[in-house]
Structures are given as structure tokens and as C-alpha cells.
Amino acid sequence: MKPIWNDTKEYDLKSGKYVKIWQGPQHPGVTGNMSLELLLEGDEIKLLKTHVGYLHRGFEKLMERRKFINCFPIVCRICVPEPDTNEYLFAAAAEELSGIEIPERAKWIRALNLEMARLGATVMGLGGQAGSFGLGTIGQWAVAHRDFLLDSFEELTGGRIYHMYIVPGGVRYEIPEGFEGRLEKTLVKIEKLLSDIDKVMFNNAVFKSRSKGLARIPKDWIEPFGINGTTARASGVSYDVRKDHPYLIYDQLDFNVTTGTEGDVYARTELRREECLLSINLIRQILAKMPKSGPVRTFIPDIMHWKIPAGETYVRAESGRGEYGYYMVTDGSEYPQRVHVKGPSYTHAMSLLEKLAEGNTNADIFGIMVSLQTYPPEIER
Amino acid sequence: MDNFWTTLLYAFLSMFLIFNYGMLLGGVVYKIIARVHGRFGPPVWQPYVNLVKVMGVRTAISHGIMFWLGPVFRFAGGIGLFLFMPVVFGSVWMQNFSFSGDLLLVIYFIFFGQLGMALGAAESGHPYSPMGIMRGLAQVTVSEVPFALAVIALAAQHGTLSITEIVAAQQGGIANWNMITNPVATLAGMMAFLGMMMHAPFNLHLAPQEIPVGPPTEYHSNFLGYMQANRAFFASAKLILFMNLFFGGATNIPVLVGKTFTLYMFAVFVGVVNPRFTLENSIRWFIRIPTATGIIAVLLYTF
Amino acid sequence: MKELIERLRSKFNAKNIKEQRKNFVFITVEKKDLEGCVLYLKEFEGYGHLTLLTALDWIEKDQFELVYHLHNYSNKTDVSVKTFIDRKNPTMVSINNLWAGARVYEREIKELFGIDFPGCPRVNDPFALEGWHEIPPMRKDFDTKKYSEETYFPRPGRYTKDNVAQMEEQLYPVEAEVKNGIAETVRKK
């Protein structure tokens, strides 16, 4: 039995039938800083190989020589559009292993923060998806609206891109006064944007003709390829960490997991719009149900020499792009023995994209990449 | 055409004017697009600054003679296209060179530039250039088909291949425009127009996302300057051509400006809100709808 | 979960069973049982999702540890199968035929830890690094700070002072001398 992903075909480069080009890293049509090695026959992709490592910083190594408290500013750099998930997961893993309980209100604020980050990243992703097919207008709107959300972040956390707000033990700061009202205004703006995107992108003949049926992922690929997040849900697998392994306060929120059936680029994009609406809904729920006062942080014993007893754990959370996971092993010292970060698009960008690209045209490759939400920094770390 | 030199002088003058018009038009259109994006956009004179900038680049790399002939060809194509069209009908100095078969020449010139680019870009050795050229040529070719059909319908309608005469036939009010008298051909022609104006959905060949800017990938410095200048020419020449063919030409400069601007805005109007077609999609679309329309237009006038 | 653990214990001699959370268990098996164990979990127990595959360097024990983290979509449970392999000659069976995703993990581990997975496609291709000639960087005996300082032009002219030393110098030089002189005598054996 040879699995579908292992049927390596051979192509004779000397025949003159094929062209090999390198797309990226210096190429606007590649998400982030990675490169694609394409073998083309005419415009059709025969073979694709992804090359990553342009953003390799050795996070896991760096964390091994940083104390626990010093790791939290660095983990958020793993995922730029949605750093908060990393902050949360690192904190959650450390808290679980050291047995620190965080205050109730901190949990709600963390969830709020995560949802805001997810919303921002997903809105930008929608814009990216439009841009990948040449519809720059949506891209312009989407990034601008994400920026409004970043303003809220700046107000809440003091940082624009890297928030460093979720710290082990809770969150750094109390929510500023009047924040809910200002956030609500942004949410209304984004809702309006989403309805506009509906009209311009989802009800667009050209967009539909390009994205429907493109890069379809059958349901039985989900497990062998390790697909998760919206990509899996678009193919009809209902797996959402928030629902299946509720963390923080997600079990107290009322929401449903939407799934698609088609599993193509259009379905994935549509599902992302649903994600945006869901995030907006959840943010409103959180703001309504959150305990109005209380501590937001517990003290970490011995901050400068925080030692976590030996142990290991894996914690996961749903980011905008799928399941994010941290595997942490401690040995009782001040430094983690090992932290392994599992980014949601880890397998998407390599094995899945390589498989999906075959037979599609060169022009569609960017659209496929964006729809898979591949993001290099979390792949190579 | 009593004095060749006077005509030549006039031609240069109109070329100068039309060049500036093209530059400004580009600037204005960017501003309008920017408004849809929700921003202000670059200043109107930005194309001039860009032009001076690229001309001022100190080094230039040539990949051989064909490489630098590319922009020259392209520039020649633009000028050629322009020079054989009456810009302002009835004006002495913006009449340009007109002769009885100039419509055919014009169609040729539309293509000419792309061909020249094909040679030059292929010389550059950058894989994206031939790819862009391949796509560009396919795009131009496929939009030439309905355009040619529309032109044939017009020629059949008016019994001439001279643009000046076609324009002349449309004078005397909007009812005489080919837009009204020959709506099917106009429809075909306008669809071809979308394909030629390098705006979405038919701009795959210079899409930055798919391949960086297409044919001009390797062009820089003054090469790029010529191409930019040509772009101003070429765009306005195309606008004038379509104005002449379907919308009754222009009898004075305000009308010229009004009509060409409107025409340009038509391409922009569609372009801003649509993604790009892939090449197959676009070819398929052109073969199907505009070409069919064109054939109907031709058939209507043949029978 | 209990029955599953029992089955794993009897079939694959699973040891070190640790239930980290309810529905999440760590087990350790012998190197030779590993492939059979994950295959069994995948095919018969529904653990069809390979969440992650990673390695740990236990330099004091002279061993590498490989962690195969599996997830079951239907009953939402996790099993983490671990195994230890020799650090001197690290090779491991490739499971790239079970999961497409595993190839990437194996490539990464090969590069960052130097653990070989014979049979995994492209396993010898560089993954994140290019032109790397040192020992694999994730190994514990690789000192990243030292490497960085030696390789990438550190900024000269930076200095820092110890506040204790500064105060000693400025405020109590004689006492500091006394203190140091005395401290020696006590340490002296």
C-alpha cells in the first residue's frame, strides 16, 4: 500500500518540456518569507517543493537558555499576525506544570484578547485571500480595519503588534476604562466591512470562477495530512479546540462550530468570514459575561528564579489558523528543558501544499497558499 | 497635407500634449482608485516624478541588443498607434497622419509593442519575463479577436478602413455614434477594450502576486522610463482609438478629455472591484462572449 | 482511557504511564515497539491525527527522546507515545507512510537534532538551515550564544558594572578588602 502522498513522479528536466522556477523568498506572491520551487509545464504546476528556513531563529533553542519569565516576550514573535495565542499557550503550559491558578477575571480577559487577535488576523486573512486573486480593494479595506482593532490592542495592552499582555499568572493590566465602548465601535465597523466583503468578494462572478473547485481537500486527507483549523472544517471535519477541548472560559460561551462541505478555496474563505462573525459574537459575549472586578494576576513565586517542577505537558488552543500547541518539558530548573511549538500551518505549508498545488496553475498558487493560511515563521520558528 | 513639415510639427505638438495628458490621466485615475480603497492616493504629478526618477538612475544593465530594443519597439508601437489616428476631428493640428487603410495599421501597432517586448524580455533571461510575455501576448491576442471582429463590423457598416472617415461618419449628434448605430459591435469592442486596458480582471500578465510585474521584470532605469512614457502614450492612444471608433470621436479638446476619461473610467470601474482571471479563464471568456458578440456584429452587417 | 492504557501495557509493554490530564496520557515504549504502537493506535484505536513529533536531548542520560503525540478526533483524547534512542548513533524508523505530515517533522528533527530517519523522502535536504557545518543546533551541547558571539560581529564597547562591586569601590573599599581577605580564610580547607 503506497499512500497517496508518496507517489513521487519523475520529470525529465532536459526534455525542454518543463520549466523550473523559484518563486520567493523575494516575491510578493508568497505568504511570508518562504520560497517555492516550481516545476511548470506551460502554466500548470507539475511539482512543487516548498523551502522554508528563511525565518529560522531557533526559538526553541533560545527558550532553553532563557528563564521562564523571559520566554514570554519571545514566544509571541513566533506568529506575527496573532501573537497572543503563543503568549497564552506558553503561560498555560507553565502554569499547568507549576500548578499556578490564575484569577477568574484574568481568564476572561485572556479569552477576550485571544478573540480580538483571531478577529484581526482573520480579517487580514480575508483581505489577503482577495489580494491573492488580484482584488486589492478588499485587501486595502481589510488591513485598515485590522488596524482599527490594533488601536484597541494598543489601548488594552500598550503594544500594537506584539502585545506581551498575557503573562504567566494572568494578564498584565486591568482593562482601561471605557474600553468596551470603543471596542464595540470597531466591531460595528468590521461588521459593516464584512457585509461589504460579502457583496464584493463572495458575490463576485470572477472570484467564484477562480476559487470554486480550486485546491479541493477531500475529507479523508484530513487525518494523514494533519490538517486542522478552518482548513479542516471547510472539508467537513468539525474540530475546534475551543469546543472540543475547552480552555479558559470557552465552555461558558455559547457558540457553534461551523463546517463547510466543499473543501475548496471558496469554502475555506467563506468559513473564515464565519470565523470573523463568530469572533465578534464571542467578544460581545465575553464582554457581557465577564466578572466586572477582581484580580487579574497572581504572583509568581520567585520571579527571577522561577523554577517549575519536572514534568511535561501539551497545551493547545485554537488560533485563527487552527490548532496551536505547545509541548513543554521541564526538569525542575529555572530553564525549560524543551519547548516545542506546533504551529497550525506546519504541515499545511509543506506536505499539503505540495500535494495540492500539483495540477493547478502557477497563477493560483498564491491563492492556495493564502487559503491554507500557511505562515512560515511558525513552521521553522 | 500641404506642408509636410507643418504636419510633422503639429504631430510633435500633439504628441507632447497627449503624453502629458496620459501622464496626468494616470495620476488622476490612481487617485480615484485610491478613494475606493479608502485612502488618498499618490499626488496627481507622481507619474512625472517617477519618470524623472527612473531616468536619473545612474546604472543600467543591458542583457544585449534585443533587450534594449524591447522598450524601443514598445515606444514605437505607442507612437505608431497614436500617429495614425485623428485626435481631434476637424482640428488642423491634432489631425495626425491619416490614410485610407490606417485602421489595419492601428490594429497592427497595438500588437507591435507587445511583440517587441517579447523579444526584449526573452533576452533578459529572467524566467518571469517570458512568462509575463506569454501571458501578455495571449491576453492581447485573445482580446484582439473580438476587437478585430468589431472593427470588421464597423468597416462593413461604413465601408471604409480609414479611422478619419469612420469618425466623420459619426458626426452630427449622439444618434450617429456607432455606439447607437452599431451596438453589438460596440459591445464586442468594449469588452475587448477591457482586455486591452490592463486592469482587472484581465491583467494577469502584470500581476505582482502571480509573477512580479510580468514582462518588465528585468527593466529598469531608462528602459523603464521609456516604458513608462509609452504607457502614457499607449493608454491615451487606445482611448482615443475607441473613442473614435465607437463614440463619435472628438471635435474639440474638452470633448476629447471628457470622452477619453469616461472611457478610462469604464475600465477602472470594472477593474477595481474584480479579481483577476487566470489566463485560461480569460481566454475562455474572450472566446465565448466577446468573440461571439463580435461574430454576431459581423454577421449582422454581412447579411 | 483506562482500558486503552491496559491494552497498550499488555501489547507493547508500555511503561512510565502518566495521565497528565483526563483524556491525555503519556506512555513510553521500547524503540522496537514504537512503530507498531503508533500504527496500532492509528488503525485500531482511532488516533488518526499526528499532532506533533519531536525530539528531546537528554544529554546527561546520553539519550534522545522522541515524542509522538497522537490525537483522536472522535473521543477527543490524546496519547503521547515516547521512546528513547541512543544518542551516539541516533536512527529511528520513519513513519512517513503513516502520516504525510510526519515527513516534515522527520526532516526537521534530522536537521536540528541529527536523528536519522532512513527512508523518509527528502530527509537529507536542508530544512531551516543552509550551509550548516556545526553540530545540530538543538542538541544541548551546542552553545548558541557562544556561536553567535563568535560568528556575528558583536558590538564592541559595551560594558556593564556590578552594582555590588561599584558600591564596594566607592563606599567601603577598606571593608571590602577585609571582607575578601576574611572570606578566603573560611573557605580554605
Add this chain to the structure above:
Amino acid sequence: MTEVNNEENKIIKPDYCDPELFCTALPKEVPRMNNIIQKFYDWAQANSLWLLAFGTGCGSIEMRPLYTARYDISRYGIAPRPTPRQSNLFIISGYVSVKTLKRIIRSYEQMQNPKFVIGLGSCTINGGMYWDSYNTINRLDHYIPVDVYVAGCMPRPEALIAGFDELKKRIKEGRGEGANEYAKNFAWYKANQKKIIKDWDMPDYNW
């Protein structure tokens, strides 16, 4: 069970060194003209900065707001270009891994003579938070000449706009001579680059 698929993949080797695609000539200094035309060109250069759309690091996340509606740098004549040939401004957006540095050098060398570099964020100045990483270079100015640095991690788009202003000032004053500096100190830069990039498998200069 284990079906070993050990076929060596045939097309993976990147053939970097196709002599037809590279020119091995060394870069030349092209001195400034000392006249009013040069002033005019400087002005145009300053007001039409085409930056290379190469997101080398995390800073590229802040480039998107810059290009788009919220900050709209096109107002200042700045536009992204996808190809190094046409760009004259290279923004090194943050940390640079060794693998990326190689591509940065290639891209930089392909840019044409008046070319400018903005170093973004702590990482380009002195290593930033990756100061002890084995795979990120610490000080950008050892590998290519840098015109302007913008502090931050991430620098806000506003800071970057201020950086552009500073760069414009520098260009108008005629001090944006990074390309000539690179040509002049070519040996030094190249030695530094080669120290970092262990397997140097391309020509010394890719123009």
C-alpha cells in the same frame, strides 16, 4: 510495513551557478554629478521611493498597513515594487537569518545605483531579541550599507514614516550614497558576508 521510499529526488538541486544568468563583473562607483541636474534627480529620487516588496522579517507585518488605506504611504510617493531591478529602497524589516541574508545580498546587488536601505527595528541595529541566536545576523551594517535605522520592535508605521522623511532628507542632501559605498568597500562587505554564509555558491557580485 515500512515501505522505504528511498528514491533520490532528481530535481531538487538548485543550480545557482548558471554562468549565463550572472555577471561576474565587480561593482563600480558611479560618482555624483556636481550640478543642478543631480539636485533635480535627487529630488525625484527622494519623492519617488520604490521599495522592494521583500518581507525579510517580522517587520513586514507593519508594511501592509503602510501600503494600505490606514497609512497610505503612496501619498509620499512611496510604492512597493515586486522586483529589485525597479526598486531603489530596501527595507530590511527586522531580524535577518543567514539564509535570508544570502537572498538579501542578491536582491540588494541587483538594485540599481542610487539605492537606499532602511534597517527596521532592534534586530538590524544590534541583534535585537535574537542577539544570541545561531541563525540571525546581529548587525546589518556589516553586510550591506544602511542609510537609516528606525528603532522599535516592531516600529510603528508612524515611526517608519518618520524614517522615510529622514531618508528623504538624506537623499536630498546628497548623502544617500550607499551603492557607491558598497562598491568602494566591496572587499570588506564581501569578506563579512562570506564569513557568515558558509557555502558560498554564487558569484561574488550578482549585480
Add this chain to the structure above:
Amino acid sequence: MSLKDIVSPFNAWKRAFEKPDTIVKPLSEREGSDLYRGFHINDIDKCIGCGSCEEICQNAAIDLVDVASVKAKPGDSGLRPLIDYGRCCWCALCVDICPTGSLGMSNDYTWISENSDDFRFIPGIDEKKWNRSEKGYRRSAESWLVDPNRQHMNEIEPDKRKKNFDEYAEGFTDEQAMAEAGRCLDCGICIQACPTHMDVPKYINAIRNKDLDEGLRIMYETNPMLEACGRICTAKCEDVCAVGHNGKPIAIRSLKRYIGDQTFKKKDEIMDLKPAASTGRKVGIIGGGPAGLTAAFYLRRFGHAVTLYEQHDKLGGMLKWGIPDYRLPADVLQREIDFILRQGVEVKYSVKVGKDISFDQLHKENDALFISVGAQIGSDMPIKGMETEGVYSGVEFLEKVAKGEKPFVGKEAVIVGGGNTAMDATRSSIRLGAKAKILYRRTEQEMPANREEIREAKEEGAELKILSTPTKIEKLPSGRLKIECLKMELGEPDKSGRRSPVPKEGSEFYIEADVCIMAIGQKVEPEFSETIGLKVTKWGTFEVHSDTLRSNDKVFAGGDCQTGPDDAIKAVAAGKKAAYFIDKQLRG
């Protein structure tokens, strides 16, 4: 594909008629939010150069450097952080850890330069445009990474403990010690404040690492009287503790006691001190108080033979006779002294130099002499009635208590003075069954006694009468004392910074009591000073070289007899210093 799909996208054009999202003037219009983490600011006067920011910065972005305008002083290292913006990642951990709260961040975020070496500056010193920024990230009480509350030792309740002389504080439990050690930031500012400069961060670190044996070794490097100090030290270190700026200082003394309590049983084994090679020199030490004992211990470590001359029958000096058992139990002191004696110190008990043995003889017999006789005589107040029966001096009273003599205190005792001796006298008299009243001429803030002592004395029922001073004491016919007093008010601060009391006209009042204990200071026994012929200052203390404690070729003096009455740790420091310089001199 329907017609709707073709038409609907044109909806986008309606946005062309809306206000653009663009910020018109990005550089001036949008400043950072109130909490924005921009460039650092530092309140130079508040900053103490503790280096916590440097310690916690994972990017090695912060260096502590010399600053010309700031000089080191107690509790302030004089160094200030220099921040490298080629490293900083704006995580603000440095702000969150800053114990004084001086470090903050402005909401300014633009710094452009052509030179990469520019991006370093000392916040607060180098002039930058954001220096006086009001907005930006500041450490709030909730975001401080250090727990501001200290652990408290379990204590016997005041009502119970005031019945007897048992030790009332139980010492830290393991958990408490770990928690308290965890609050320490390792900055080392306290080292300077400690007269004997104990390596506080080091031994706290030993507690943290659960390596108490190492902790004990670290402490013996600087202080052989650590168990006593762990109980009765005035803990100058805690006064300057960095954490104390915004919270309760680390309970350094209690941690010291914790190590001592946990290790004393195995002290010999842990310390494993082999006798040093003998130098053949002999040193005589007069006075077996903390200074003498310390000197003896270290001189033994240097390998000199030591003979200790003690006028009482027990060693310990003021620690023994001046400090009641509830604070320092006799057995604790004794086991510590025993450890020192085990190093091979020869002791001559009940020998009073000048009476039982002549000073000249000692001078002849020994290669060096260290005088640490202390200040044993209570000072008198220049008022009438000092010699009345029922008026004790503090030391005299406490010595009686220590000898177990139970001096008469009656029902009401008045204690004059605000130092630790006064507190000891107060609490001892309470334990002997009296109601105690403290008269002090300044306010409670100015009292030199430890805060804790004052608090505990009050808990046990002592009454505090501030801004009062006795002017005359009379014996009433009832046998009780009538103490006439005068109210004071605080005048201008004097040289030492304390505001001196000024009598208030016409505010006389009197109180009655059974005894009056004058705990206003001590002095050196004048008869002894006369016998040895050392230079004496106007306060009656010996005048020696302040650095080396040397007077003439082989006589050294230190401790209370040199400095005037002071705390035990100062005496330890003096003993140590003497030992060092004696050794230096003997070795040439």
C-alpha cells in the same frame, strides 16, 4: 454565476464616497496610547541602580553604567541603566520588575538615526524629547512582579508571651522561607548597608536552591555570630532593601535565622573547618563580646593563637547581658560561642584587665592586642534625682534580668529612651509584671529602635509617650517615684538629619511610677580606659585609626568601646576588621 454576481461587486464604489480611513498627519495626529510601551524614561532620583532591570532583560539590552551626576551612597549604587535599542524588545519586564518604580516607558516611539551606534542612552540623564512624557507604560501596583507583602514568622500571641522570657518568634517554616527568599531580587544593594557586608543575595539564593549548608558557609565568611544576628540584628540591610521602596522589605534577618536554625545541629560537619596552619603568633583579646568573639574566630582562621580575657563568667558581652532571653535565648548564643571556641580559642574567664591582670603584662605576652570591652556603663541623665532608689540604668537592669535576678519593677515602670535597649527594658519589665510606659523626646518615626521592636512592645501593652523628657525625679512618700517631665517639639534638623527636640515652655507635667529605667545610652568604663593609656575621645571612646583600628604598634580597639554604643553587627564588623589588620600586621 448569476447576474447578481456580476453586479454586486460594484457596491464597492460606494466606499469611494465615504471618508477615507487614512490618517491625514500620521506623525502628529496619532500619539501612542496611554499605556504605550515606547522609549524608556527613568526618574534618576528615585532609581537606586539596583540592576534588577539588567538582570531580568533577556536581551542583554540593559547595562548599568557610571553616571557622573550620581554618586554612590547607601542604598544607591550610583549606577544607572543604559539601554541599547538595538536589543530592546519593549516587553517592559524591566519596568514591571523595577522595585522603586522609577523606570517607565513613554508613549514616544520614533527614533530615527543614520548611525547604528546611536541607539543607546541612559534614560533620565541623556536629554531626549520623551524625557518628560506624562503618558506611556508605568508599572502599576498590580503589574509589579514582586509580591509586596512579606512573610511573617509565627509568633506567640502578645498576651501569652508577655508572661515569660521564652522566645516568642518561631522562625520561618520551609515554605515561608522559600516564599520570602523568592521575593528577593538579588540586587545586592543591602550588602553595603550591612556593617559586616554579608553576602545577603548569595545566602538567600542558597535558601532558594534548598542548599542551606552552602548558605551557612556563605554566612560564616562574613559573620560568625550569625545565629545571634539572625535574631537581634538591627537589620540595616532591610532599611535599604530595594523591594522596600514599594513594598515590605525582604525579611533578611529572618532568613538568616532560618539558615541558622536549620543547620546548627550539624554545624561542625557542614563547616568542616580544619585548623589553619599555626603562625606561632599570639593575640590577646580583651572582652568576649561579639567583637572579641568575631576577632577570635577569624584570628584562629588565620592561624594565630588567641587568648580571650573576659571579666564575667560567661562569654557574649552585651549579647549575653544586654539582651533578654525572649529575643536571644541563652542556649542559642551559647552554642554559637561554643562553635567559635571549638576553633581553639583559649578563654580566661572572670579576669578583669587592670585589676586581676595588668595591661602591661598582656602587652608583653602577646604579639597583638585587641581591645573590645564595649560600653558597659549606662549613661546618666544630667537631671536631679538620678541617684534615687528605683532609678536604674538600662544596662544595669537588663544585666540583672539576664542573670535571673528579677529586679524590682513594681506595678508601673517608666522607661526613658527610644533605642533597642529601651525596648528591651520595656518588654522585660512587662514580663516581670509591670505596666510599662516609654518616654521619648522625639516622635515615634525618629525612634532608633527597630520598627518591629516598637510594634511588638506596643502589642505587649507598652504605652508610648512621645515628645516628652524627664526633668526631675523624686521619691514620693508612698515609695513611688514622681517623674517631672517636659513636653518637647521638633525643631530644625541637625547635621545627622534628625530633627532635634526643643523644650516647650510651660508644658510641665508629671507621672508616677514604681521604677524608672534610663535607657539613654552607654559609655565605656572610665577606670579601664585609664589603665591602658590609650587616647580617649571626648565621649570616652578609644581613638584609633578608623580604617585599621590600630592605635599604636600592637594595640587595636574596636566595637562599642571605639564607636560608642552601637549594635551587635557593628561589633562583629569591628572584630572582623581587627582580625584582618592584626593578621596583616603580624605577617608584616
